Amino acid sequence: MTPPLAIRQPCPPGVCICEREQLLGEVGADLRILKLNRQAEKELLERLENVQSLDELEHLRRRLQEQLGIKLTLEPGFNEVRTMRGIAIRLADQPGLCRKTRQTIPAAIRRALERRPEIAYRLLDDHDLLRDT
Structure with missing residues (x-):
């Protein structure tokens, strides 16, 4: 017998726009997104903040898509991209x-990019800054 799926606790009424009850109905x-409970979210944010390379960040992006x-x-x-705020994280x-969660995931990625700017440079390289000239 498998244990029941641990899903995220509901947000206080009127505070969130997650439409959790509609999704459950x-x-x-x-329902994969509901597996992201508070503990799993903390682990995810820590992992995103401590990313070491663009390849690792891309791997995490793919895993987010696959698992959640x-x-x-x-x-x-x-x-123009002058600071990390110029990188669109959506x-x-x-x-x-x-x-x-919609706010904390991009914030964690921005902190990682600020801590390791070579990831941001590689991201800019991969998107070829001179493509429209």
């Missing part, structure tokens, strides 16, 4: 993804 809905269904995009912003809208 849908038949055949993708979270679509994360990392790319240079539309305008999570696709998804039912079940907590408002707080």
Whole structure:
């Protein structure tokens, strides 16, 4: 017999936009995102903050997609990139993804990029800054 799936506790009413109850009410809905409970989120954020290379960051991005269904995009912003804020880190809208989590994942990645700027340089290189000239 398998233990029941540990899912995220509900947010206080009116505080979050995660639509958790709607997701739980849908038949055949993708409930993978609810596996990201508070403890798992802390571990994820720690791992994202301590990333050592762009390859590791890409690996984590793929794992987020595979295991939780979270679509994360990392790319240079539309305008000039002068600081880490110029790098666009976006999570696709998804039912079940907590408002707080939508903010903490990009913040953890920004802290990692600030700590290891060579990752940001490699990201900029991979997106070829001179592509439109």
